[in-house]
Amino acid sequence: MKLFHNAKPSVSGLALVALISVSSGFLEATPAFAKEPAKAQPAILTASAIAVADKYSADAAEQIFKEGGNAVDAAVAIAFTLAVTYPEAGNIGGGGFMTLYVDGKPYFLDYRERAPLAATKTMYLDDKGEVIKGMSLFGYRAVGVPGTVDGMWQAQRRFGKLKWKQVLAPAIHYARDGFEVSEQLQQRRDDAAKDFAGKTNFDTYFGNLKQGVNFKQPDLAAVLQRISDQGAKDFYSGKTADLIAASMRGHGLITKADLQQYKAVWRQPIQADWNGYRVITAPPPSSGGIGLVQLLKMKADIAPDFKDVTLNSAQYVHLIAEIEKRVFADRAQYLGDPDFYKVPVAQLIDDAYIAKRAAEVNPNTPSDTKSVQPGLGTTMPEKAETTHFSVIDKWGNAVSNTYTINGYFGSGVVADRTGIVLNDEMDDFSAKPGVANQFGVVGSDANSIDPKKRPLSSMSPTILTKDGKVSLVIGTPGGSRIFTSIFQVINNVYDFNMPLQEAVGAMRFHHQLLPPNTIFWEPYKPIDGELAKQIEAKGYVLKGQDFSGDIQAIKVNGDTPEAAADPRGRGVTRVIQ
Numbered sequence: 001m002k003l004f005h006n007a008k009p010s011v012s013g014l015a016l017v018a019l020i021s022v023s024s025g026f027l028e029a030t031p032a033f034a035k036e037p038a039k040a041q042p043a044i045l046t047a048s049a050i051a052v053a054d055k056y057s058a059d060a061a062e063q064i065f066k067e068g069g070n071a072v073d074a075a076v077a078i079a080f081t082l083a084v085t086y087p088e089a090g091n092i093g094g095g096g097f098m099t100l101y102v103d104g105k106p107y108f109l110d111y112r113e114r115a116p117l118a119a120t121k122t123m124y125l126d127d128k129g130e131v132i133k134g135m136s137l138f139g140y141r142a143v144g145v146p147g148t149v150d151g152m153w154q155a156q157r158r159f160g161k162l163k164w165k166q167v168l169a170p171a172i173h174y175a176r177d178g179f180e181v182s183e184q185l186q187q188r189r190d191d192a193a194k195d196f197a198g199k200t201n202f203d204t205y206f207g208n209l210k211q212g213v214n215f216k217q218p219d220l221a222a223v224l225q226r227i228s229d230q231g232a233k234d235f236y237s238g239k240t241a242d243l244i245a246a247s248m249r250g251h252g253l254i255t256k257a258d259l260q261q262y263k264a265v266w267r268q269p270i271q272a273d274w275n276g277y278r279v280i281t282a283p284p285p286s287s288g289g290i291g292l293v294q295l296l297k298m299k300a301d302i303a304p305d306f307k308d309v310t311l312n313s314a315q316y317v318h319l320i321a322e323i324e325k326r327v328f329a330d331r332a333q334y335l336g337d338p339d340f341y342k343v344p345v346a347q348l349i350d351d352a353y354i355a356k357r358a359a360e361v362n363p364n365t366p367s368d369t370k371s372v373q374p375g376l377g378t379t380m381p382e383k384a385e386t387t388h389f390s391v392i393d394k395w396g397n398a399v400s401n402t403y404t405i406n407g408y409f410g411s412g413v414v415a416d417r418t419g420i421v422l423n424d425e426m427d428d429f430s431a432k433p434g435v436a437n438q439f440g441v442v443g444s445d446a447n448s449i450d451p452k453k454r455p456l457s458s459m460s461p462t463i464l465t466k467d468g469k470v471s472l473v474i475g476t477p478g479g480s481r482i483f484t485s486i487f488q489v490i491n492n493v494y495d496f497n498m499p500l501q502e503a504v505g506a507m508r509f510h511h512q513l514l515p516p517n518t519i520f521w522e523p524y525k526p527i528d529g530e531l532a533k534q535i536e537a538k539g540y541v542l543k544g545q546d547f548s549g550d551i552q553a554i555k556v557n558g559d560t561p562e563a564a565a566d567p568r569g570r571g572v573t574r575v576i577q
């Protein structure tokens with residue numbers, strides 16, 4: 001049975017693209033992507049597959065594949081659907097990153113939010129220069145200029161096979177006709193509503209969201225219908241842009257000019273060779289791709305120290321924490337928006353540099369936190385709640401997409417008469433050097449606030465290939481825990497040969513240099529009992545954290561994909577013939 005309208009695939013096919021690298025090596029000029037006539041592509045896999053955050057987006061993707069769509073069509077349909085059915089993190093009022101592998105080539109699309117034109121370095125500081133608590137997290141001034149709609153538009157225009165209207169149809173259906181609310185969604189709404197009470201208009205839109213009851217969003221349906229009819233321009237210069245700007249007037253900084261000037265950017269993904277695989281992952285303004293490559297390579301460099309060390313034993317936790325200390329020292333110093341700050345990407349993922357950092361690991365006891373400094377020195381060249389889904393189609397194209405409005409339900413502000421939940425991504429900037437954000441991570445001038453600048457992210461949508469074919473598609477939410485979580489699952493799969501679902505469900509932990517010698521555990525698989533005692537005996541402090549991550553992963557075995565959704569969330573997998 002078809003869930004939505006029975007549209008036929010258009011004759012257009014995967015675009016052939018000419019990429020023009022400019023001197024930075026990261027920015028690619030984006031020529032007009034006129035779609036080329038479809039090339040008859042042979043299927044190279046037995047099926048397409050998805051791992052997504054909820055069942056509605058899984059149904060949407062299945063429908064798109066049945067209509068003849070490819071992985072990019074399915075990804076865009078998933079993203080719009082989650083904006084409706086997973087409103088705590090799915091979005092059109094936020095931004096994100098998409099890592100793609102299309103026709104055997106890697107691509108990366110940065111549709112991260114940008115600071116408004118009126119933003120200033122000190123906008124979250126009081127007269128004494130102290131950070132005003134909560135100001136970058138809740139309410140109108142926390143909002144960055146959203147990028148999701150332009151991101152989806154550019155991805156689908158460039159690589160999609162179906163008509164734009166087809167990929168919007170499932171989201172419009174769920175917004176207009178409603179969907180049944182899950183227990184987890186209601187719980188997250190209740191928790192968020194406490195933070196937003198008296199500060200935002202959140203309850204006007206989400207006050208009557210109840211578990212088991214059909215929830216309709218007519219304002220959002222109207223916005224999505226306009227985006228379906230008019231494309232991204234409705235959001236950035238049409239009626240929706242007017243409504244967002246009107247909502248902000250007198251409260252926040254975003255104006256119509258901000259929306260008109262927003263553009264998603266095609267960048268060169270981070271690429272590195274590891275263990276016989278090519279790792280394709282997120283470049284700045286994410287810290288996650290560089291972090292992930294440093295973690296993987298440093299662990300490989302000290303392989304002798306890991307010999308006979310049991311997975312997730314106290315010694316394993318210690319060795320990983322030692323590596324993480326060095327990765328987070330670099331993150332705080334060097335990482336920011338590459339359009340504003342010259343990030344030394346090549347140096348940070350250089351094999352010799354990583355080997356030098358690996359040699360500093362103390363295999364026996366925790367290195368003194370203060371002694372772990374950024375590895376390239378501090379004289380640098382002068383400036384020049386999230387969800388993930390993974391998709392692969394039977395032609396071997398893959399999309400790894402992580403997007404976010406930051407905290408659950410973002411800033412708690414819903415743009416009037418649109419139903420669009422607006423992000424609080426401004427909290428990902430470093431409001432003041434050395435002062436931690438909500439994920440406890442600090443930053444330097446590399447990540448200070450400037451108009452049009454993108455805040456530093458940890459989102460790391462990742463694809464591993466072997467011999468030019470996709471092997472793994474993976475990502476997760478979790479703020480600064482994102483790339484340490486992906487790292488652990490990759491270790492579980494490739495170093496410990498765990499089946500994918502087991503690898504995704506296994507215990508995870510996290511260390512990020514600060515607070516000193518602190519190992520965070522997660523509620524799904526707490527660190528307790530004997531293991532806790534052994535880790536503490538090594539000199540670490542154990543600390544619980546609320547959030548567990550929500551990995552969505554696909555692995556290709558021979559020519560057959562298998563998918564795994566994190567048991568910590570309400571994710572769903574499908575393998576579609």
Ligand code: DON
Nearest residue numbers: 385386457458459477478479
């Ligand atoms: O971009 C980032 O790194 C964060 N804004 C992501 C937030 C996130 O993963 C929230 N999930 N729990």
